[in-house]
Amino acid sequence: MEIRTTPLPGLLVLHPRRHADARGWFSETWNRATLRGHGIDLDFVQDNHSFSTAPGTVRGLHYQAPPHAQAKLVRCTGGVILDVAVDARPGSATFGRWFGVELSADNGLQLLIPEGFLHGFVTRSAGAEVVYKCTAAYAPAADGAVRFDDPDLGIDWGIAPAAAILSDKDRAAPLWRDWANPFGTEAP
Template identity: 50%
Template sequence: MLEVTPLAIAEVLEIKPRKFGDDRGFFSETFNQERFAEAGVTIPWVQDNQSFSAAKHTLRGLHYQAPPFAQDKLVRVLKGSILDVAVDIRHGSPTFGKWVALEVSAAKFNQILVPKGFAHGFLTLEPDTEVFYKVSAPYSGQHDRGIRWDDPEIGVEWPLGGAQPVLSDKDRVAPLLNDTPVVFTADTM
């Protein structure tokens, strides 16, 4: 049995798999196709990815892939914790340009489902954080896109406490949402 909870933007879901523990440790099916389908999640996953961030406040995002390589993402944390952010980039959606965030951590043993049509990013909340995520389309450099992590029109409230995030060169120069081409619309999702 999975616990599935819609976030403030209902298409983005928090998912908590069952965890069975005893004095040896624990066991969990973090993904079971049948259980996910019973919960209404029928996405065909095609690739697993894992990232490691050595430093606290490593910020990865905001990323998405354009069609036909648009990706749904199912994100969980193996070690450490992150603030995971999804930004609605579906033009014509009532929540276009709005964001929702969820703390995802090894301790909470939760996951977040970020669907196609959303830009995705995360900030590590502690050092040595490992993130594991499934995607519904393979990586395509030709379709890889990004939006500025600090776009003032979006206004994500990253918990940096005055610190500067650790960014990739690509994320440093990503465009603002208003400067990106329309690749998702609410009526085609």
């Protein structure tokens, strides 16, 4: 597995190797021992799977507040998405900065998102499926969101905000400047 760093400390792009033959291919997408060898020690407790029918569907920017904060390993198993993470760790040198990467069934890339980040994605194809592992179970009381099109964050989603297909929750999410950050005050 190839592990690529990003401009945001702790946020990693994983590229599992694909072993192909006449039947197709095989890929090991997660191996605890392999990742521990790279200093990544996570205990995933829940897997989630989403399906979005139309391109332009935005899910996010989501988070879970401590003590239920989640690290996530995200991959796209059908179609194409732009996956985005925002550093929300107060005291971090990259606080408020975002990183995006195209994940697809074809490229097999995964985004490993540490605790203290906001996460969201936009579908770039019809029938996009996203599977992600989480280090904490879903806790409704700790669930939260920040506006995907926040002008202070300036995320380039590749679509006009008015064209985004959103849930009511995401449409009503607060702006970054109005958001009560639950991630503390110390640098990671």
